[in-house]
Structures are given as C-alpha cells and as structure tokens.
Amino acid sequence: MSSVSSQVITAEATPEPQANRFERRAWRHWGERLIEAVLFLAAFSAVAVTVAIVAILVTESLAFFEHVPLSEFLTDTQWTIMFADKHYGVLPLLAGTLTTTGVALSLAVPVGTVSAIYLSEFAGHRTREIVKPTLELLAGIPTVVFGYFALLMVTPALQYFMPDLPGFNMLGAGLVMGVMIIPYVSSVAEDAMRAVPMHMREGSYAMGATRLQTAIKVVMPAATSGIVAAYILGISRAIGETMVVAVAAGQQPNFTFDPRESGATITAFIVQVALGDLPHGSLEYQSIFAVGLVLVLMTLFFNVVGHLVRKRFREAY
Amino acid sequence: MEMSANELAGQKTGVELSALKAEARNLNFYYGDMQALKGVSLPVAERRVTALIGPSGCGKSTFLRCFNRMHDLYDGSRYEGEIVFQPDGVNILERSVDPIEVRMRIGMVFQKPNPFPKSIFENVAYGLRVRGERSRRVMAEKVEAALRDASLWDEVSDRLDDMAFNLSGGQQQRLCIARALATEPELMLFDEPTSALDPIATANIEELIHRLKDKVTILIVTHNMQQAARVSDYTAFMYLGELVEFGDTNLIFTNPKSKQTEDYITGRYG
Amino acid sequence: MAYDAQTVRRLVARGKHWDKVFVIIGLLSLMVGVLTLAVLLAGLIHDGAGRLNLDFFSNFPSRRAERAGILSALVGSSLVMLVTALAAIPLGIAAGVYLEEYARKNWLTEIIEINVTNLAGVPSIIYGLLALGLFVYAFDFGQSILSAGLTLALLILPVIIVATREAIRAIPGTIREGAYALGATRWQTVRDHVVPYSTGGILTGVIIGLARAIGETAPVITIGALTFIAFLPEAPVGGEFPFISFEWLSSPFTVMPIQMFNWLSRPQAAFQENAAAAGMVLVVLTLLMNALAIWLRLRYRKRIKW
Numbered sequence: 001m002s003s004v005s006s007q008v009i010t011a012e013a014t015p016e017p018q019a020n021r022f023e024r025r026a027w028r029h030w031g032e033r034l035i036e037a038v039l040f041l042a043a044f045s046a047v048a049v050t051v052a053i054v055a056i057l058v059t060e061s062l063a064f065f066e067h068v069p070l071s072e073f074l075t076d077t078q079w080t081i082m083f084a085d086k087h088y089g090v091l092p093l094l095a096g097t098l099t100t101t102g103v104a105l106s107l108a109v110p111v112g113t114v115s116a117i118y119l120s121e122f123a124g125h126r127t128r129e130i131v132k133p134t135l136e137l138l139a140g141i142p143t144v145v146f147g148y149f150a151l152l153m154v155t156p157a158l159q160y161f162m163p164d165l166p167g168f169n170m171l172g173a174g175l176v177m178g179v180m181i182i183p184y185v186s187s188v189a190e191d192a193m194r195a196v197p198m199h200m201r202e203g204s205y206a207m208g209a210t211r212l213q214t215a216i217k218v219v220m221p222a223a224t225s226g227i228v229a230a231y232i233l234g235i236s237r238a239i240g241e242t243m244v245v246a247v248a249a250g251q252q253p254n255f256t257f258d259p260r261e262s263g264a265t266i267t268a269f270i271v272q273v274a275l276g277d278l279p280h281g282s283l284e285y286q287s288i289f290a291v292g293l294v295l296v297l298m299t300l301f302f303n304v305v306g307h308l309v310r311k312r313f314r315e316a317y
Numbered sequence: 318m319e320m321s322a323n324e325l326a327g328q329k330t331g332v333e334l335s336a337l338k339a340e341a342r343n344l345n346f347y348y349g350d351m352q353a354l355k356g357v358s359l360p361v362a363e364r365r366v367t368a369l370i371g372p373s374g375c376g377k378s379t380f381l382r383c384f385n386r387m388h389d390l391y392d393g394s395r396y397e398g399e400i401v402f403q404p405d406g407v408n409i410l411e412r413s414v415d416p417i418e419v420r421m422r423i424g425m426v427f428q429k430p431n432p433f434p435k436s437i438f439e440n441v442a443y444g445l446r447v448r449g450e451r452s453r454r455v456m457a458e459k460v461e462a463a464l465r466d467a468s469l470w471d472e473v474s475d476r477l478d479d480m481a482f483n484l485s486g487g488q489q490q491r492l493c494i495a496r497a498l499a500t501e502p503e504l505m506l507f508d509e510p511t512s513a514l515d516p517i518a519t520a521n522i523e524e525l526i527h528r529l530k531d532k533v534t535i536l537i538v539t540h541n542m543q544q545a546a547r548v549s550d551y552t553a554f555m556y557l558g559e560l561v562e563f564g565d566t567n568l569i570f571t572n573p574k575s576k577q578t579e580d581y582i583t584g585r586y587g
Numbered sequence: 588m589a590y591d592a593q594t595v596r597r598l599v600a601r602g603k604h605w606d607k608v609f610v611i612i613g614l615l616s617l618m619v620g621v622l623t624l625a626v627l628l629a630g631l632i633h634d635g636a637g638r639l640n641l642d643f644f645s646n647f648p649s650r651r652a653e654r655a656g657i658l659s660a661l662v663g664s665s666l667v668m669l670v671t672a673l674a675a676i677p678l679g680i681a682a683g684v685y686l687e688e689y690a691r692k693n694w695l696t697e698i699i700e701i702n703v704t705n706l707a708g709v710p711s712i713i714y715g716l717l718a719l720g721l722f723v724y725a726f727d728f729g730q731s732i733l734s735a736g737l738t739l740a741l742l743i744l745p746v747i748i749v750a751t752r753e754a755i756r757a758i759p760g761t762i763r764e765g766a767y768a769l770g771a772t773r774w775q776t777v778r779d780h781v782v783p784y785s786t787g788g789i790l791t792g793v794i795i796g797l798a799r800a801i802g803e804t805a806p807v808i809t810i811g812a813l814t815f816i817a818f819l820p821e822a823p824v825g826g827e828f829p830f831i832s833f834e835w836l837s838s839p840f841t842v843m844p845i846q847m848f849n850w851l852s853r854p855q856a857a858f859q860e861n862a863a864a865a866g867m868v869l870v871v872l873t874l875l876m877n878a879l880a881i882w883l884r885l886r887y888r889k890r891i892k893w
Contacts, residue, residue: 020413039689042685043690046702142801147848152859275808288716295712
C-alpha cells in the first residue's frame with residue numbers, strides 16, 4: 001500500500017517552476033486598505049467633533065472677551081446682557097447652576113446609593129430584572145417632560161408646604177433633576193458594588209456580620225472609586241441639564257444660593273438667548289459660546305476629578 | 318549549513334519521507350519579547366498524518382498556527398525562519414506572501430467546535446463564497462461532497478437549513494471539518510480537535526482523520542498520546558518551544574531516542 | 588473578652604433588625620423612581636387626555652389653544668430623525684467596527700477612545716452650540732432639518748459606537764478565527780460575521796439613541812428652530828419626475844419637544860393642556876422605543892449562546 005501512494009507522491013514531488021501563487025493580490029490588498037481607511041475616518045470623526053467643539057467655543061469666546069474684560073466676567077455679580085445697563089458677570093449663572101446641581105445631588109446621592117446597595121446586596125434576581133429596566137425607562141423620558149413635571153406638578157406641591165415659594169424656583173427644578181439622575185447614579189454605583197468579588201463578602205459573613213454590615217463595612221469601601229465615579233457622573237449630568245431648569249427655575253440670573261428663589265443656570269441662559277432673535281456675530285451670540293465654554297470646562301473638571309479618583313482608589317481585588 | 322528535513326528526519330529516525338507537503342526550517346516565533354518557538358525544524362509528509370505532542374505550553378499549538386499565519390491576526394507576533402510549502406517551494410512566512418492566500422490552501426479545525434451562527438449549509442458554503450463561488454448548483458454539490466467526506470451527510474441531509482448550533486458537539490466539530498474540506502485544502506491543521514468532545518464523538522473524528530489522509534495532508538496537535546499513536550504516521554515531540562524528537566509514530570512510541578520523550582510518553586510528566 | 592450566648596443572641600437580633608429596616612428604606616428608594624414615573628404619567632394623562640383627539644394630530648399650531656395641533660411637529664420630528672438615523676447609524680457602526688476589529692493599540696487609537704468617552708459626557712446643549720457655529724453658519728445649512736438631524740446624529744454617535752463595540756466584543760474570537768482560517772479577509776470577516784452576529788446589540792443601541800434624539804430639546808432650540816410652523820416641508824417623494832426631492836432638508840421646522848416647550852412657556856392654562864397632551868405623545872413614543880430596545884436585548888441575549 002505504501003508503495004502505491006509513494007508513487008503518486010513522487011510524480012507530484014517534482015514541481016515545474018511556477019509563479020508565486022501566494023503573492024498579494026493587488027485588488028484585494030488595496031480594497032482592504034480602502035475599507036480600513038473609510039472605517040478609520042468614521043472613528044476619527046469622534047476626534048473631529050471634539051476639535052470642532054473646542055475650536056468654535058474658543059473662537060467665539062475670544063471675540064466675546066475682546067468686548068468684555070475677563071476680570072469683569074469672573075467677578076461681576078450681575079448678568080444683565082439683555083438689558084440696557086449691561087453687566088457681564090458669570091457668577092449669577094454659576095450660582096444658579098451650582099444651586100440646582102446641589103439640590104439635585106442632595107436627592108440623587110442618598111437615594112441612588114441606597115438603591116444601589118439594595119439592588120446589589122439585598123434584591124433577588126427577579127426584583128433586579130424588574131427594577132433595572134424601569135429605571136432605564138425613567139432615564140429615557142424626554143427632559144422637557146420633566147420640565148413640565150417640575151413646573152406644573154412638583155412646584156405646586158411644594159407651594160402647599162411653602163406658601164411663599166415663587167412659581168419659578170430652583171428647588172422644584174433641582175429636585176426633579178435629582179430624580180432624573182437617580183438611574184445614572186444607582187446603576188454605576190451598583191455595577192461597582194457587584195464587581196466586588198464574592199470571597200470578600202464571604203469573609204465578612206463568616207465572621208457573623210449581617211448583610212447590612214457587610215454592605216457598608218466591606219462592599220462599599222471596596223467599591224469606593226466606582227461609587228464616587230457614579231456621583232461625579234451625576235454631577236456632570238446635573239450641570240449640563242437644560243430643559244428642566246429652563247422651564248421651571250425661571251430665567252432671571254440671580255446671584256444667590258438659596259434654592260427657594262428663582263434663578264438662571266448657564267444652560268437656561270443659552271436657551272433663553274437662542275429663543276430670541278440672535279444676530280450672528282452679535283455680543284449676545286458670542287456670550288452663549290463664552291458661557292458654554294465655562295460649562296464645558298466645568299464638566300471637564302469633574303471628568304478629570306472622576307478619572308483621578310478612580311486611579312487613586314483603583315481596586316486591587 | 319541547513320539540513321533538509323529529509324536529512325534531518327533520516328538522521329534522527331532513519332525514516333525516509335517519500336514526499337513533502339511542507340517543511341519548517343529553523344523556525345523561531347515571538348510574542349512580543351517572549352520567544353515561543355526555538356529553531357523548530359519539521360517535515361510534513363504529503364498525504365500522511367503528522368502529530369505534534371508535548372506538555373501544555375510546549376508551543377505545539379503556536380507552531381501549528383504558524384502554518385496558516387494565524388498569528389498575523391494579533392499585534393506583536395513575529396516569525397523568523399521558514400515554512401516551505403510544496404509544490405511551490407515558497408516560504409509562506411515571507412512578508413511578500415499574503416496570509417489570505419496561505420489560508421486559501423491550508424484549512425484548520427479548532428480546539429472547540431466553532432460553527433458560525435448560520436445554517437448548516439451556509440457554514441459549509443462559506444469557504445466557497447469567500448472563493449467567489451456564485452453558482453448555487455456547484456455550491457450544493459460541493460457542500461454535499463464535503464459533508465459526505467466528513468461523515469455528516471446522513472445525519473443532516475434533511476435539515477441543511479437548520480442552525481448549526483442545534484447540532485451536538487461532535488456533529489459541530491465534523492461540520493467544522495466539512496467546512497474546511499469544502500474548500501479542498503492541500504493541508505489541514507487540527508488543533509486538539511477532540512479535546513472538547515466525549516469519547517464516542519472523539520472516536521468518530523479519529524476515524525475520519527484516518528480516512529481523510531488519502532485526500533489531504535494532515536498536521537494534528539494533540540495532548541492525548543493514545544490519539545497520536547492511533548491516527549498518525551509521524552509524531553513530533555515538542556518541549557519548551559523546541560522540537561525534541563521526530564520520527565515514525567511506531568518508533569517514537571516504542572523506542573524513543575530522547576529521555577524527555579520517553580518520560581513524556583510513559584506519563585512521567587505533562 | 589468572651590461572649591456569652593445571650594449577648595451573642597442580642598447582637599444577632601439587633602443586626603437582623605437593622606437588615607429589615609434597611610430593606611424597607613431600600614424599597615422606598617427604588618420606589619422614588621417608579622413612583623415618579625407613575626405620578627408623571629398620571630399627571631400628564633389628567634391634564635392632557637382631554638386634548639388628545641384626531642384633530643390634535645392633524646392640526647397645525649394655532650394662536651387659539653383648542654385648535655392647535657402637533658402635525659408640523661410630528662412631521663418635523665420624523666424628518667429630523669430620518670436625517671439623524673441616516674447619518675449616525677452608518678457612522679457609529681463604522682467607528683465601532685474600526686475600534687474593535689481594526690485599530691491597533693497605539694496612541695491614536697487611545698485618543699479616539701478617550702474622545703468617544705468624553706463626547707458621551709458632553710452636555711447636549713454644547714452640541715447645539717457646535718451646530719450653531721458649524722452647521723448653521725460655517726456650512727450655511729441654515730436653521731434647517733438638515734442642521735438639526737446632523738446635530739442629533741453627533742449627539743447619539745457615542746451611544747451607537749459604545750453599543751456596537753459591546754455587541755462586537757461579545758462575539759468570541761474563535762468565530763473570527765474560523766472565518767480567517769477559511770481564507771476570509773478582514774473585511775469579509777466583518778461583513779459576513781462580526782456585524783451580522785452583533786445586530787441585536789447594535790439595534791438596541793440605535794433605538795436607545797434615537798429615543799434620546801427624539802426627546803432632545805436643548806440642542807435643537809440652540810440652532811434656532813422656529814416654534815411656530817404652520818406648514819409642512821416639501822414632501823420627499825413626489826408624483827412628478829424626478830419623484831424624489833431634497834428640498835425638505837433645508838426647510839425650517841419644529842419638532843415635538845420644542846412644540847411642547849413652546850406651549851409650556853405660555854401662561855394660559857389651555858396651552859398647558861396642549862403641552863401635557865404633547866408630552867403624553869412624546870412619553871409614549873420614547874417609552875415604546877426604550878421598551879423595544881430592552882426587549883430586543885433580552886431576546887438576543889437568550890438566542891445566541893456562544
């Protein structure tokens with residue numbers, strides 16, 4: 001048998017010289033390269049968008065600061081760009097932004113954290129399967145609808161307890177914003193807690209600790225960085241949130257940190273200006289880019305802080 | 318200075334190989350800075366089964382995956398040396414060689430069955446489609462032939478449009494063999510093809526490999542020494558990225574030249 | 588210090604007590620979201636259900652609240668979504684495919700990835716400013732459907748990219764190797780395997796993205812969408828040669844959330860009823876889309892087990 005097959009083999013074993021069949025086919029090679037280039041450009045569009053955002057904000061802001069000194073922008077406590085007596089102090093807008101954000105966080109942080117602990121450490125599989133999609137649905141509701149909720153439902157309810165509360169106020173807007181960001185805070189914090197490996201919990205249970213003790217003394221410390229990241233995500237969401245405050249917080253820039261008053265945030269001011277007649281190149285036009293730049297810098301600041309926190313407390317399980 | 322594989326094989330084992338399908342010559346392979354293969358030289362005889370054995374991490378799979386340039390898919394891999402493919406006499410590791418062309422002629426079957434989440438027919442037909450086959454009739458013929466060659470036709474002929482995932486593990490692996498066979502490869506690489514299968518499915522695959530060698534040259538990695546003894550004509554023992562011994566399977570298992578080989582096949586380590 | 592049985596029992600009882608208290612607090616916390624959703628829906632229905640009739644869908648906005656409808660807003664939203672989908676879906680999938688299947692680990696890839704992450708965190712109104720400067724003025728698209736659609740496309744691009752990448756990452760490497768081993772090129776592997784097998788995940792991301800885009804208000808206001816539009820844009824398909832027209836792209840427009848915002852900012856109660864009715868339509872639309880996405884995700888997760 002072996003002699004038969006070896007005969008066949010020797011017949012083939014003397015190859016006549018032939019062209020290299022393994023060479024690159026030019027059409028295929030270049031076709032693949034072209035496709036890769038197109039896909040790369042698609043991915044690179046993310047960088048292009050960032051560059052465009054920065055370029056547009058910076059150029060329009062520079063034009064703005066040719067008319068308005070930076071010192072006035074940063075220290076003046078009035079923002080009256082729409083009036084005859086114009087003041088260009090960003091502080092009232094910053095105060096409005098920080099106040100509504102603060103109110104939102106004072107609701108979202110405790111509720112979000114407790115929800116996350118419950119979902120991660122207490123809830124059964126089924127509860128989680130029901131609650132998480134519901135929270136997702138909540139996060140998917142258009143913000144302008146939440147504006148309606150804040151203005152026409154929450155504020156009247158608050159006025160029942162606080163009769164002096166004006167119809168436009170930062171408290172109602174902030175609280176509704178807080179509800180809106182609960183899903184973000186709770187889902188990121190829950191992910192962080194669930195990433196804590198089981199053996200750490202088992203160590204705690206083995207010593208007789210209850211669920212709550214284990215959750216607070218073992219799981220939460222181990223998941224600190226993720227939980228802080230969840231809060232920071234909540235902060236940047238709240239800072240950038242627009243429609244709720246534009247609808248319900250009022251649009252007069254007040255330099256106050258009292259949530260019971262009305263106020264304007266950076267975002268609400270941009271909407272207010274954009275709704276009016278907005279001649280290209282006017283100072284009003286440039287001003288929304290200048291405050292927009294402030295907004296971006298604030299979110300960037302919190303993103304960087306979040307990144308550093310995660311690095312500093314990197315969990316090593 | 319290089320020895321041809323025939324000479325090398327002759328020196329080490331006294332075996333004359335009739336004809337070569339491929340031959341690795343002094344092959345080094347690196348993952349980044351880590352050298353995974355050290356000067357491996359091995360002849361692959363045409364229409365024979367050559368088995369690669371050795372303990373886990375000895376580089377046998379890495380070596381196998383050099384033959385169809387699978388490492389090219391991952392960053393940081395680097396080949397040195399040659400794998401000469403016959404009858405072309407071309408070093409398929411050369412830069413000018415297109416790995417796609419290499420894979421067009423060298424088929425591979427993996428450790429775990431990896432059918433595509435498509436129908437049985439589409440799984441086997443995919444290689445043909447990649448080769449530009451358009452005719453539905455030709456495709457149907459070739460799919461049937463491949464499934465027959467892989468001893469799967471009788472089990473699936475009435476449900477070619479079913480999802481491949483619905484097959485059993487052994488059937489899936491034979492489907493993967495049919496998928497490779499449909500493209501009429503000259504060399505088939507098997508990377509521990511039965512490690513995820515039960516004994517009966519394993520026996521089926523072994524029998525299949527035994528029959529296939531009339532059609533195609535086979536290079537198989539296995540960590541099951543009985544399997545190597547059962548299916549292969551030649552066996553190579555690898556250890557720590559080096560080829561320790563190569564020869565006729567019967568001789569390797571009955572009369573190993575090297576102490577390491579002997580220790581391994583008698584189960585003293587690995 | 589030794590613990591006698593009684594002390595231990597007391598400690599355990601106290602621990603269990605606090606566990607129970609926490610369960611109640613935890614359930615209440617979860618209820619905040621669910622209850623808000625319920626109250627919000629009930630409120631919208633209470634305020635707006637009276638205005639929901641066929642006329643509301645087929646009327647243009649009007650100075651008289653009871654005759655006002657959302658026809659132009661519905662058409663505007665649909666056309667804007669069409670532009671958004673056509674721009675964002677191919678771009679997002681292509682970018683996701685590039686990052687997962689082509690990109691090498693180098694500084695350029697890292698920059699792209701950082702940018703995708705950052706863009707997901709940029710407040711939506713900033714996209715409005717970008718579009719105002721870039722699309723409206725620099726490219727001179729004006730305050731048009733095209734500008735709005737592209738703006739929202741950029742806004743949801745990170746959502747689609749991230750969903751695509753996650754879906755692709757779920758495909759085991761052995762499937763890719765199977766295709767490559769048969770001689771497939773990278774593009775053939777992507778086209779015939781990677782993309783088809785990640786359809787479910789990508790689709791989920793696309794729907795979530797579009798649901799977000801349809802409810803976005805701030806960026807569309809920023810580019811200066813008019814709020815009083817009592818006409819429809821040129822129809823994209825006509826009865827006369829060449830049958831397809833692109834004039835609608837440059838048409839002024841309004842969209843659902845802006846229409847709602849507009850009614851909401853009027854002091855008259857009648858207009859606020861309209862706002863509630865528009866809000867109902869908007870909420871139902873987004874809830875349906877998100878529910879569809881969640882359902883799809885569960886279905887695909889069940890169907891393919893690698």
